[in-house]
Amino acid sequence: MPETINGREKIKAYLSANDISIASLATMYGMSKQDLSDYLAGRKKNPQANRVILKIISDFKLS
Template identity: 55%
Template sequence: MPTIEPGRDLIKKYLKENSISISKLASAYGIPKQDVTDYLSGRIKAPKGNRFILKVIRDFNL
């Protein structure tokens, strides 16, 4: 099974370069900030987290 790690890194880099906070990203998707933090750090590797990572990549054309 492929890893989602490169996607997490891509999102974190994009957020930093564009001064977008995790709070703002969480708010935009209507999910708790802690969930976004866990998804981006890799603490939660459930399918739900992977779907979120892939959705952000698609939505931001990363």
């Protein structure tokens, strides 16, 4: 499974710079705050986590 640390860091930096909470982002993607928080922290590393990280990067054009 590919490592997503760079993507996770880009997302966290974007959220911080734009004053967006993890809870708000989780709501936008129809998931729990805890799941998204685990994905962004790297505590959950599975195909679903990778898909969510890649989707957020794509949606917000963070590449």
